[in-house]
Amino acid sequence: MKAIRFDRFGPPEVLALVDVDEPHPRPGQVRVGVRAAGVNGLDWKIRAGLMRDFFPVELPSGTGSDAAGVVDEVGDGVTDVRVGDRVFGVGTNALAEHAVLDAWALMPDGLSFEEAAGYPIPVETALRVLGLVDLRPGRTLLVSGASGGVGTAVVQIARDRGITVIGTASAANESYLRKLGAVPTTYGDGLVDRVRALAPDGVDAALDISGSGVVADCVALTGDPAKVVSIADFTAPQHGARVSFHALDIAAALREAARLHAEGVLHIPVEAAFPLSEAAAAQARNQTGHAAGRTVVTIPGPVARS
Structure with missing residues (x-):
């Protein structure tokens, strides 16, 4: 089968399509016949x-870890899907004609x-970090880097x-953020003042999605480093904030993603x-x-077998 591989670390050009x-x-x-694979920053x-x-x-x-496709092989002990089911999930080496998934929905x-190929890691991450700051309805959340998949x-x-x-x-x-229901502002110098003008009653928690050096500003805005979580800035603990990059219950997050989409939320x-x-080019x-x-990679199918 065709798959993307790299034999050395480096720029995108180290990626090659090989058999x-x-x-x-x-x-x-x-195992799925991959129809689309999501491209994540971690990749x-x-x-x-x-x-x-x-x-x-x-x-x-x-x-690549995120894929959507059609189940074509089922391992021992799997009872919730069968060959021919359309699933999306997380596995290894997803940029390929076939990929094995460890979690799916x-x-x-x-x-x-x-679209499904773009859900797994972003939605799991979103649910995880929202759980860490644990805000009640009516509270205010700052999201730095809100327009990408996780945001x-x-x-x-x-x-x-x-x-x-x-x-x-x-x-x-x-304008994209406004359509999502967020109050938008630009990043860069003066962020603290801009956010304070938009939230005169204060910010209750902040999520750093982009890792662009804003953790100190986030702490200043919340007044509590325990209410600041980054997924991309590993210096966050130097400011008393947390870093979260290990997935928890991916299968549960995938089921929740499916539910949220079905209900028109996501x-x-x-x-x-x-x-x-x-x-x-995708990476x-x-x-x-x-x-x-x-950003996704698409693979038309079904793949013909010799």
């Missing part, structure tokens, strides 16, 4: 060698493969819970889609950090 053996599920896993950070202390990689390596009606999920879920959201993004993405648009052969696009929605 590899098909994977097969172990007990408790399923390019691992490829660039920036995460070797946290996520050791044996080279050559595949890439059935896709609700009306959810495309492309989009955070804004929609928080708004559904009755939380007021102030989100930072580039000026070009302010929609993460696909901003850009690339074919498998252009996976390097480069994600790496710019200015998306309004998700």
Whole structure:
């Protein structure tokens, strides 16, 4: 089968489309014919060698964790899906014609493969960090980097819970945030003053999604470092804030994502889609950090077998 691999750390150009053996599920896993795969910030950070202390990689390596597709093999002990089911989930080496998933959920009606592929890690992350700050309805949340996949999920879920959201993004993405239900502002110098003008009663918690050096500002705005969580700035503990990057119950998060979409709460648009052969361009696009929605890789199917 065709899959994306890299044999050294480096820029997007180290990614190559190669022929590899098909994977097969172990007990408790399923295999899918991948129709779309999500591109996450962690993917390019691992490829660039920036995460070797946290996520050791044996080279050559595949890439990608989020996929949506059709189940074509079921491992021993799996009883909740069968061959032919449409699922989205998390596994390994998702940028390939076939991928093995460790956690999954059935896709609700009306959810495309492309959009579903953008859900797993962003929605799990959004649910996890919202749980850490634990805000009640009527409270105010600052989200730094609100227009990407994780930010989009955070804004929609928080708004559904009755939380007021102030989100930072580039000026070009302010209208996108308004459509999500957030109060937008730009990032950069003067952030504290801009947010205080928008929230004269104060900010109850802050989430740093983009990792752009705003943790100190977030602490200043909340007045309590325990109410600041970053998913991308590993210096956050120096300010008394927390870093969260280890997933908890991914399967439960996927089921919740399916429910939220089915109820009309959650929609993460696909901003850009690339074919498998252009996976390097897809990761480069994600790496710019200015998306309004998700970047995905698509794989038309079914894949013919010899």
